[in-house]
Amino acid sequence: MEKPLLAARYAHTNLTAEDWETLASFYERVFGCVRLLPQRDYQDEALETSRLRLRGVHLRLPGHGDNGPTLEIFGYDPLSHRARTAPNRPGFGHIAFEVPDVAAARAVVLAEGGTALGDIATQVTPLGRRVTWAYVMDPECNVIELQAWADQ
Numbered sequence: 001m002e003k004p005l006l007a008a009r010y011a012h013t014n015l016t017a018e019d020w021e022t023l024a025s026f027y028e029r030v031f032g033c034v035r036l037l038p039q040r041d042y043q044d045e046a047l048e049t050s051r052l053r054l055r056g057v058h059l060r061l062p063g064h065g066d067n068g069p070t071l072e073i074f075g076y077d078p079l080s081h082r083a084r085t086a087p088n089r090p091g092f093g094h095i096a097f098e099v100p101d102v103a104a105a106r107a108v109v110l111a112e113g114g115t116a117l118g119d120i121a122t123q124v125t126p127l128g129r130r131v132t133w134a135y136v137m138d139p140e141c142n143v144i145e146l147q148a149w150a151d152q
Helices: 020-031 102-111
Strands: 012-016 034-043 053-060 070-077 095-098 115-124 129-137 143-151
Touching: 020 034, 020 053, 020 070, 102 115, 102 129, 102 143
Parallel strands: 012 070, 095 143
Antiparallel strands: 034 053, 053 070, 115 129, 129 143
16 A cells, blocks of 8 residues: 555544534434533634634544544534435435444434434345444434444
């Protein structure tokens, strides 16, 4: 493998929310993400107009310790409207969480205001590992993949 052109470390993924506080609470409750303070509240002069106000928070993603990547959930004022997300739409498709039991995790997401996107599926990979997964959506229709891995 060639040396990369940049020295980089993955830091975060941003999710723009219609209601950032409610969506952040969903990820904390359901997946155990941890809120990192301070809460953000500022004008973003790096964007096309400084008339945008951003408010939100970073959530430490589970399973990677204190220095792991975060999910940054922001609300913008004003907020542009968009078509709802679909797994096969070009661009960022989904966020994935590895869980011990896909069916149980799917049930929790649905009970907390999420929506199912199809059924639970299982397949064997070319390396002989079995993966079970399901797509669901959070309360704002962002796609989440739930996955569980097992050796054959």
